Amino acid sequence: MSDHHGAKVAQALAERLSTAMESTGWSVAELSRRSEVSRLAIANVLAGKVWPDLLTIARLEKALDCDLWPGRSV
Known part of the structure; x- marks a missing residue:
């Protein structure tokens, strides 16, 4: 893990996103559909x-x- 604060924030956000997706059982495609955020961005x-x-x-x-x-x- 990087010592750069911004990198730590980005990593923590990615971990939270992954955990939230696991808890809903949603795929990237499903989250993309529901959030109107592109699959690539997610x-x-x-x-x-x-x-x-x-x-x-x-x-x-x-x-x-x-x-x-x-x-x-963080």
Whole structure:
């Protein structure tokens, strides 16, 4: 894990997203359909390739009905 705070936040968000998807049983395609976020964007967030923008996070949180942003404790 990187020591860079931004990287830690992105990694924690990706972990929360993965956990939320597991708890709903939704695939990337299903989450994409429900959140109106592209499958590629979701896959890239999960892989740690991109840092999602606020609109993407908001759409994912609304679809999953959970908080993905890890807060300041990371």
